[in-house]
Amino acid sequence: MIKINNLSYSFPNKDLYNNISFTLEDDQHCAFIGSSGIGKSTLIDIIMDPERYMFDGTIEIDPNCRIGYVSQFPKLDKTKETTVLEYLGEEFIKLQNEIASICTEMETASDIDPLLEKYQEALDALDAIGGDDFESIINKKLNLANLDYLKNLMVSELSGGEFKLIQVIKEMLNGPNLIIMDEPDVFLDFENLNSLKNLINSHKGMMLVITHNRYLLNHCFNKIIHLENMELQEFDGSYIDYNFTLLQTKIELQELSAADDEEIERNERIIKRLRDRAEVTGETAAGRYLKGKMKFLERLEARRIKTPFVEIKQPYIRLTTNNAVEEKIALKVNNYSSGFDKIILENVNFEIKSNDKVAIIGLNGTGKTTLLKDIYKNNNTSIEIDSDIEVAYLSQNQGEILNESNTVLEEFLDAGFKTYDEVEIYISNYDFEEELLNQKIESLSGGEKNILQLAKISASKANMLLLDEPTSHLDTYSQMALETAIKKYNGAILMVSHDYYSIINCVDYVLLIEDKTIRKMNMKKFKKMIYAKYFDKDYLEIEQKKMDLEMKIAISLRNTDFERAKALSEELEALIKSL
Missing domain, CATH: 1.10.287 (Helix Hairpins)
Incomplete structure (x- = not known):
């Protein structure tokens, strides 16, 4: 269906690919992996619209191949006056209306041959997406994703995570030969992540999915494409075997x-x-x-051995404060409520100490981001922040914190840095190379923007951090670097997260949003809830051990301690067999 031959492409200040090639064939569910900012989304853009790009090499796409696409940042139209059922059925309804219109024309037309041809084309298109049984097909997809309760809601009422899943379902319903999805898992809660897994595994057809999510990688794909250091390798098999x-x-x-x-x-x-x-x-x-x-x-x-996939790109993320304070109540929330047309949080009460590290968890659409923003704004009478506490905020909507029309250099000069050299030295610690200094922030990947937010937050030296989905868009090694930084941070952290490992590795306890209120939960109870409701206990614990061993192998290779790396590899192989 799709064949890429010796593709090379560069930005003005950055080479992305050097003679890369791969194929996609019927029924392959392919995971597209690689470090943040390596060019995965750009490659998808080239496949979607090759005429827009000047590249070397060839892209061969079967002329009959229909491509569906789910964006990394789907836009939710809050003004859209349509139900979820109507929204999902737009293509069906459009074709039915087209057929009805053609039939009306044929009643009075003197030459019906062209109309008969259009009529047959419309019938074939309708048949390709399920014919007249479209409502039943929509219901099956919604049930599979545990989203049938959304059917009669207005699209404008959906949370970002819910809308992303609805986008996935809509593309599947349109019957493409290939579905391309760019980080469809970002911002999904634990339940919706399982729903996405079910949708991917139920789909009959080709898929190309950019993801850093280990749960999806381990459960959903039979082909891996790995892009690193301008080169690409493909592997027919599971991610566990490939890794x-x-x-x-x-x-x-x-x-x-x-x-x-x-x-x-x-x-x-x-x-x-x-x-x-x-x-x-x-x-x-x-x-x-x-x-x-x-x-x-x-x-x-x-003949020197070329090892493009050996070097691990891992930023050294630091979260620093110059104003650590003795243990005290840093944040107090009393009888907090929020909501617009309807109440989403009511009579919420909790306290955060100046050295607490806390995760807010809950289903998509339960008000986590709204609460975090209200704490950051600090203009609600229900919210009290101690006078010694300085707050910094990382937003899941990266444009709220970063001026995307700025270059990286301009962003840090605006933040108080004095010289080019000062900015260059500072951001080099976060694995940003000098040539990126004059690049527009809007052109960076989602992962690079998140790391840039973290660098900006650290430069503020705040002693309380509000982090909204900080691991979103980050590759595995960047997530691990962030976990290390959070553990070392000498201040308070309140973060919204759906990343199980970041929660268990970094926080002291969780605040669970449920039934419009918040209750405190220790880590033992949190794990027990996750095991009971969402993920298999053995899988989660083995996966954590696997990640730890992989990191130890990476460190051994960096230190050229090959004997230790081999011993750890044997340990890892035994662990994988237990899966």
């Missing part, structure tokens, strides 16, 4: 690469001695030997 194979390959390649480096360094030392000797003595034999050694060194460097 383990990749780790083993990394160990082998990096060990060989280290041996090559050692041999090259040894020959460089010999050449230096020979060159010094030839210059001093003028011996012809020494000169000939020198030339021979230089030719040998050229051959060594030419």
Whole structure:
């Protein structure tokens, strides 16, 4: 259906791909993975509209291939006066109206042959998406996603997570040959993440899905495309098998690469001695030997093992404060309520201490973001923040905190930095290279924007952080770096999160929103609730151990401790078998 051949593409200040190739065929559910900012979304844009881009190589798409697309940032039209059922049925209704209109025309037309052709095309299109049984098909999809309760709601009433799932269902209902989805899991609560998994696994047809979500990766895909350092490799099989194979390959390649480096360094030392000797003595034999050694060194460097997937791109995320305070009540919420047309939170009460790390959890649409924003604005009489507390905020809507028309440099100069060099040194700690300084923020990936928000928050030196979905759009290693930063932070953190591992690895307790109010829950009860309602206990615990082992292997490779990496790999293999 789709074939990419030797594709190369560059921005003015950044090379993205170098002769990458892959194919997508019938019934493949393909996960598209790679570090944040590596060019995954851009590649999808090129596939969707190749005429807009100047690239080398070819893209072959079957002319009969119909592509459905779910955006990374779907726009919810709050003014749309239509129910979810009507919204999902728009294509069916449009085709039915078109058929009715053609039939009306045929009653008075003198030449009905062209109309008969249009009539048949409309019938074929309707048949391709399920025919007259569209309402039953919609109901089945909604039931599969546990969203049947939304059917008669107005689209404008949906939360961001609910709307994203409705977008997935709508694209599936339109019967495309290929569905492309860009991070469809972002902002989904635990229940809706399971719904997305069910929808993906029930779909009969090709899929290409960008995701960093390990739960989806482990449960939904039979092909992996991995983009890293301008190169791409594809793997037919599960993510678990691919990831383990990749780790083993990394160990082998990096060990060989280290041996090559050692041999090259040894020959460089010999050449230096020979060159010094030839210059001093003028011996012809020494000169000939020198030339021979230089030719040998050229051959060594030419065959040097290339390891584009060995180097791990992991930012060093820091969250710092200059104004840590002794333990006290940093935030007090008394009888807080919120809602517009209807009450979503009522009589909410809780306190956060100056060194507490707390997660707010709850289903999509229960008011978590609204509460966090009200705390940040601090103009509600139900909210009291201690006078020694300075607050910084990370928004899931990145444009609220970052001026996306700014360059990265301009954003930090506006934030109080004095010079180009000061900004360059500071953001280099977050894995931003110098060439990105003059890049517009709007052109960055979702993951890069989140890391930029974190860098800006850290620069503020605030001693209380309000983080709304901080792990969204981040790749696995960036998420781990953020977890480390949160644990080391010497202040209070209140974060909205649907990421199970970030919650259990970082926070002291959770605040659960349920039935329009909030109750405090310790970590033991939180885990018990998750195991009972959403995810298998054994899977979650084994996956945590797997991630820990993978990180230890990565650190061992970085330290060229190959024996330890091999031992850890054997431990990881035994763990995978237990799945």
